[in-house]
Amino acid sequence: MSEGLTAVVVANTAEPVDRIETALDEVYDGVTILESTDGRPAVDCIVAVAPLSDDEWAVVEDAAASASRPPVVVLAGESEAGGHRGPETATVTDVVAGGEDRFERLANRVRGMVEMRRSDDEREQTASVAHLTDLYEVATDASLSFTEKANRMLEIGLDRLDVENAHLSTIDREPEHYEIVASIGDLPIEPGDLMDLPRTFCRKTIETDDVLAFSHASEQGWSDDPAYERSNIECYLGSRVVVGGTLYGTVCFLDRSPHSSFSEAEQTFVSLIARWLSHELERTRREEALETLQGGMTELMRATTKAGVCEIAIGIAGDAVEAPSARAWLLDDDETTLEQVTSLSGNVGSRTLHRGDAGTDRLWAAVDEGEVTTFDSTAVPQNEAASAGTVQSEVVIPLDGFGVVTVSAETAEAFDAIDVSLLKMIGSNTVAALERTEWIEELSAAHERSRRIFESASDGLLLIDPDDDEIVDCNDRATDLFGYDDPESLQSVAASTICPEDRERFEELITEVREGGRGWIEELACAGQDGHRIPLEVTAATIALPEGTRILASLRDISERKRREQALNVFNRVLRHNIRNDMNVVIGRAAMIRDQASDPALERSAAEILKTGRKLTALGEKARTFQKVDERDTDLEQVDLRAILDQISANLEADYPAGTVDVAGAEAAPAAVETTVDVAFRELCENGLQHATTAEPTVSVTVSRVSNGQQFAVTISDEGPGLPSQDCAVLEGETETPLNHGSGLGLWLANWIVRTNGGTITVVESSDRGTTIRLTFPAAE
Template identity: 25%
Template sequence: MTNTTDTFGPDEVRQYLYDVMRQNRPFREKAEQALVIGRDYLGVENGHLTRLDPETNHWEAIASTDPPDGTYPAGLTLDLQTTYCRRTIDNAAPIALHDAPAQGWADDPAFETHGLHCYHGTQVTVGDELFGTICFVSDAPRAEPFSEEKTMFTELLAQMLGHELERAQHEAALTDRERLIGVLNRVLRHNLRNDMTLLRGYAELLQEEGSPQQVDVAEMLLTTTDDLLALSEKARRLDTVVTNDLEYQRVEMGHFLQTIQAEIEAAVPGATISIEGDTDTYIRVAWSMETALREVIENAAKHAGDSPDVSISVRATDGKARLQVMDTGPGLPEQERTVLRDGAETPLEHGSGLGLWLVYWVVTSHGGTIETTVDETGTTVTISFPRTPAHTLPERLPSRKP
């Protein structure tokens, strides 16, 4: 849609918007089309949907009418305090500026930083929580204020996108839970059946052979039982993750990791775990992230020899937190690296890979990535994720061509 504000009336524009939202297309594509409609209806240069976190002053455009080389493309991040959006989220009603300096905003940090004379911003909420804003902006001022009909349109658009986000998140959560339940069922059926069969066979052997074999067989029984209990515990952790709602909390990385460090050093004899870097960085994560990081660090400590030495490096860059967990062990096996890289879960990987599959699921559900490197010095697992929680969306917005 490339028409001007004089071409369509409010009813026609609303109908265009309804038609877009009824399409069976990914959220980001619908959001982009809706922003184009709004941009043309309001007669401005750009429209964008933002994701905001006031606690970290994070501002990010997640959908935009601008191409990748435009002024406000999708993926752009800014300091919230330099934007008009900081005022929009504090205001119950939309903020409509047709000529910011003439309306008393010449000294505002947003105008001083970006020079936008024209701004129309509306809050977007998901459920009862702030998600971000819908913004329509221009460098040049408008000849006249935005009409009431145009403001009502932006409120309608914000409400519809909020509902679409909520629905997309709900569907993504259901898909993840169904997938996790499926994995749990397969793992428990496969491993419990096989291990219990093995255990029963050893018990029968012990009964039939008598005492000369008792010690050796008893050791086998203990080993199998320990493995089974470890698997059961990992399955329990997965079940806990999938059946609990994602509640994000703001934590300091140093304190977060030191808690895990103390627990693992107490549990793994001889383990030494060091932490360095940007430990004063604050992140907002679900409690499941602690479970995932503990799994990675504990795995490194348990497989790094008799005196395991594990180093943890923390870096904060570009709105992301990056952790590197380095050990001096023999190296993570390829099948377990596949679990971390792809989330693959196959019968051969049920026992050893279940804990790492949990790591993959938690990190990717936070919008993060995992990389593993193995060389002669050991294994390095690198985990990167946004410092600000991103609402899970089913896909990423493809780049627009100019």
Template identity: 25%
Template sequence: MSDTALAAPEAREKLYERVRRDVPFDRKAEDALELGRRYLGVENGHLTRVDRETDHWEALASTDPNDGRFHAGLELDLNETYCRRTVEADGQIALHDAPEQGWADDPAYETHELRCYQGTTLVLDGDPYGTVCFVASDAREEFDDDELLFAELVARLLERELERERHEAELERQTALATVLNRVLRHNLRNDMCVVRGHAQLMAEELEDDSAGEVVLDHIDGLLELSEKARELDRVVSAEFEYESVDVPTLVEGVVESVAGDYPAASVSVDADGRATADLLPSFERAVEELVENAVKHGGEEPTVAVAVESVPNAVEIRIADDGPGLPDHEAEVLNAGTESPLLHGSGLGLWLVRWIVSGHGGSVEATDTDDGTTMTVSVPRTPRLTGVDR
């Protein structure tokens, strides 16, 4: 049922041409899917993202228009799609006439009534990431070997492009990190050292003035803390670790117990919504620790901090609420904007450390101020996504 005007060698040549072009990934995916749709003679082609733990299915790219049944951005229950069977098979599934092939009772057919489906598993970092699939409401002739090989080629080329996107995003993060460190450290160190120099001169002139010595020590301690955070941020971004499946409530409870031990006057509670796992790097625990410790340190003499962990579609959300005076505007602006400029500087690198760790997981962190205090909300996907940095 292929487009007879497009033979297999010509289709492959056109596919390579489309993927090699210097255009955004979304455009490459759409063009590759459209070529596959034409060659296979079906209605639509899709690049999907699936999460088997949450039964989440999402169309990342599609040949269907925005008002179509299976448009890009559509989210479905994975159990009601043929893609669940494709990912379970870790290979290809080809249905030219689903009811005739014994799939009439399958939830996917009962829900969408697609008689034709060809799906190929897409793998990133050794784990199923999603599928490349082609569908049609009407039955067709059985897929031949050339068609199956072509569908496989589309999947492998898009898989390679996704890997390249991930590597390029990491390079972008590394470059942006160098810019941030240069601007922040140059600004803070220069100003603080001027203060140190001025008060050191006062101490030399008036040795009886203990307050001058205290100011010097305070600024030296601040420089040491800033330097340590900068080194830690560099280690977080540069280190190479493997993702591991982690029960987030257990991780958070461990962090809270540790911080509460260091600050006995603080009241820190955890409200966890059962078990919620996510694939995380070891650095994620450091981000949570930074936020909880920051909430305790800036909450007054007897601060109260409430930490909540909740499962949301395709992600885990952590909310850290305190009763402190609120996050300073310049800190919130740096955190939410994700940039440093000569007119916009954070007082330290703690929140930058958090932002880099969370964004490295493809997640987000937001600050919300109310009359009762500040709530920091961290959302991290259950499985790693493509990551990037706002420039």
């Protein structure tokens, strides 16, 4: 038995339908009987039982017109053998007439036709697979040009369909030209041939999304067509070729002789060739456009002004999409006007567009929305198209806040989806180039500002290339420092030769800066052009420049400062020496006079001299202490304030047996200070003992952690008469003035030490009952 069968049976009674199904069951393994195709395209055959009404014949016609084009067999009685056909006789494939065995003969006839059809379909499918394989190999062969691929695909189609000619055309609607692009076969149709579109079958092909197919034009209603009259083409298959969403042309297969009906597979094969040709055309076009863009984009990124960028951009746009007109418009800072800066025609003028100007909606929409806007006269009412003047197609590309580029043509449908895609790409690259010009402008302005600062700096500046030991740049101050006539002369020497005595320290500084980013030397012995010695304080840091990492060195001449320091040191040393030695003489003689004087008045004068001499000696000692503190290493470290205060308490109680320094509070107070704080604590505690109004004075010291946990506080209270206002001013200020110079040197020293260590000092209370001073220091981490 044969495999299953699906058949449509149309009859005016049910009795013959049952008998037909029974007969078919004898020759088929499974039979499905339908009254119509019912949306099912896979119908093997149609059986019509005569006689039928016109409506019933209409069902037969509909079923016969389904996608599978099944054969139609008519079952007629003996009396109807000559009148079996219905209104559409061409539909009927075969007739089984009369006789008792007519149902068996019908079943065998159906089986014969269906099996033959299935064999043909199988052979066609095998052939189709082979041809599809050939098409795939051609389409994926990257070594072939488009023309070579088109010719090979047409050859494959020619062989598959067995017709005389296959060709690819491109169509221009204005005027209605039909141009041959590629042609294969026997007919005299050559690439480059031009035809009038109205006299070709392709004018019908481009109006449908399906394949246009007929196998016998003169019998299928085409005999009066202008294309048939011109060419006598009897069979034809054609499909549209679309590139970028726009009609490109058609691919056609034709013959001057009739052909058997084209199957669905054959029509699908033609549609597939059309799609592949569309894809290849689109790919080729994109590649050619991208090649055009590649060279242009390099030039675009070299432009240094916005106008230059725009001029290059519209040139690229015009070439990429073959546009006759392109313009660039830049937006003002207030975004209220667009000024035309360049056009393909070169005629810029002083054209300015304002918001609300007639005909500018598309431009402002692109500016505000940041999206490409398009215009085509075929897609708008005629009155709007007419208002566009000569522009029938336009694409507006936004430039991300810089403005817009417009590309236009005087013909409709001038730009397709590929054009828009390419223009978007050009727009993105134009924005990048415009941003680069802004960066260049800002960099130039910054460079100019830096240059002015560089030139006007009071210190000498050297820009050094550490790899080549080269002075890349210098300012006038550096030129003067080293005694050169001009900057070029200084730049001609190696950087390390400016300090022949300290070359090793200079190289260490360069290494330090390269590794850590910055460095400093308090004094570097350098030499001028004439060899004279120049002591310089040098601060250096790395700086990143387009040409690489450089070191910027700032040079400060410290010659005058060193002379002042030297003079001050000599003066201080002589002054302290003289005060100490001469006051020792004064104190000794005053003590002798006091002890030997018999006159009470003379004795009192000698005592006053002795007291004043001792105060002056103490003042000198404080100045000496200040110098020692100033010369100590000021790097902060971790110091226990409580331990220092306990030691100071023991020392003062030994020096002042009648006094007490009572330390209480936190058992440990690790602070981020250096050890010079002991001088400040001793000054304040000793001041309280010295100026106490009681015979057995007490100074109370309390150590505590501040509530924020990041500081320690030290509170010192005494029983003295209170600090004079000028001494309070010393503790709350940072300078010594003629109005508060008295006893304030020790207090000023304490204040200076506390503040140098990052602390604070405050007079909490000062009265005749005593003074309370509060100090705070940063806690150690």
